[in-house]
Amino acid sequence: MGVIGAGNIGTSHARSLSREVAGAQVRWLYDADVARANALADEIGAHVAPTVEQLIASSDAVVIASPDALHAEQALICLDAQRPTLCEKPLAPTVSEATSVVDAEIDLGRRLISLGFMRRFDPGYVALKESLSSIGQPLIVHNVHRNEYAPYGLTTSGTLTNSAIHEIDINRWLLSDDYATVQVVAGKPGPRTPEGELDPILMLLTTRGGVIVEVEAFVNAAYGYEVRCEVVGSEGTVEMGDGSYLTRRAQRAVGHEVPELWLGRFEDAYRRQLQAWVDATRVGTTSGATAWDGLLATITANAAVTAITYGPQSIELPERPSLYR
Numbered sequence: 001m002g003v004i005g006a007g008n009i010g011t012s013h014a015r016s017l018s019r020e021v022a023g024a025q026v027r028w029l030y031d032a033d034v035a036r037a038n039a040l041a042d043e044i045g046a047h048v049a050p051t052v053e054q055l056i057a058s059s060d061a062v063v064i065a066s067p068d069a070l071h072a073e074q075a076l077i078c079l080d081a082q083r084p085t086l087c088e089k090p091l092a093p094t095v096s097e098a099t100s101v102v103d104a105e106i107d108l109g110r111r112l113i114s115l116g117f118m119r120r121f122d123p124g125y126v127a128l129k130e131s132l133s134s135i136g137q138p139l140i141v142h143n144v145h146r147n148e149y150a151p152y153g154l155t156t157s158g159t160l161t162n163s164a165i166h167e168i169d170i171n172r173w174l175l176s177d178d179y180a181t182v183q184v185v186a187g188k189p190g191p192r193t194p195e196g197e198l199d200p201i202l203m204l205l206t207t208r209g210g211v212i213v214e215v216e217a218f219v220n221a222a223y224g225y226e227v228r229c230e231v232v233g234s235e236g237t238v239e240m241g242d243g244s245y246l247t248r249r250a251q252r253a254v255g256h257e258v259p260e261l262w263l264g265r266f267e268d269a270y271r272r273q274l275q276a277w278v279d280a281t282r283v284g285t286t287s288g289a290t291a292w293d294g295l296l297a298t299i300t301a302n303a304a305v306t307a308i309t310y311g312p313q314s315i316e317l318p319e320r321p322s323l324y325r
């Protein structure tokens with residue numbers, strides 16, 4: 001395998017592929033920051049490739065963990081070389097770039113891209129989806145997505161196209177339904193909200209089947225990283241646990257730790273995602289979300305960005321190509 005990007009998530013994926021996931025070895029790393037790539041290569045016994053193109057040519061399969069704006073161009077090189085690829089979310093920040101990847105895959109006539117919407121592998125979300133049949137018809141989903149501080153200094157549009165895009169994908173997957181409309185409501189900025197940005201915000205989506213999906217996105221929440229999801233149905237509700245297995249009682253308090261970053265909350269999901277991807281790659285298929293799922297998420301996130309300025313938006317989706325049926 002080759003891993004592009006040796007930052008937060010690239011390091012986590014490279015370590016996990018090397019130490020935890022069966023059937024894979026990371027041989028190649030590339031990062032624009034050569035010192036960072038060298039340090040990780042030394043740690044896991046890999047080599048540093050001089051260019052992205054050489055990494056892709058030398059690897060049987062590729063993980064893209066570079067910044068958002070590079071995903072599409074690097075995914076296109078992977079498709080050109082016909083390499084199975086796990087591309088971190090988002091597929092691209094813009095609809096035109098995301099469309100170019102889907103078009104290239106359609107031209108190839110084969111699915112090679114698996115998209116890193118790892119919540120589809122999280123035991124909490126999997127249990128939530130399995131339990132939906134016990135609460136009648138889903139009517140409303142309440143979601144909370146909070147970061148201790150804005151990752152990558154996210155601007156308001158980045159909150160939607162990079163961060164809340166997880167909720168856009170996971171609710172679509174939970175409900176097996178596509179979105180019809182989106183609106184965004186911003187309230188009073190908190191004391192940590194940078195000048196000119198909106199945080200926290202509420203995104204309100206409706207699905208084609210009529211379910212309301214509400215998302216609180218708060219990227220400067222100060223106290224830690226937290227993700228919650230509750231589905232309200234016609235006969236009851238189900239709420240996802242927070243991913244912690246221990247309850248601590250100490251210093252006159254009872255509770256559990258809140259992680260600083262997503263790496264703590266979704267550790268299991270990342271590992272399961274990588275194992276499923278390696279297993280799928282070995283038999284010539286993809287796993288989890290597809291490039292098509294990535295495109296629909298990017299279309300929806302961009303409609304939400306438009307909704308900030310222009311009010312509620314209808315979400316126009318292209319017809320699903322046969323490759324993704």
Ligand SMILES: NC(=O)c1ccc[n+]([C@@H]2O[C@H](COP(=O)([O-])OP(=O)(O)OC[C@H]3O[C@@H](n4cnc5c(N)ncnc54)[C@H](O)[C@@H]3O)[C@@H](O)[C@H]2O)c1
Pocket residue numbers: 004005006007008009010030031032033036052065066067068070088089090116117118162262
């Ligand atoms: N699925 C998830 O939950 C999840 C979690 C974290 C990050 N991500 C995604 O992974 C990507 C990386 O996030 P991160 O937190 O690791 O960021 P990061 O800033 O920690 O790391 C990005 C790395 O990419 C490197 N880089 C810059 N230009 C490059 C280039 N041209 N080619 C290769 N590498 C280059 C940087 O030097 C840096 O080491 C983002 O797109 C982010 O959305 C997904």
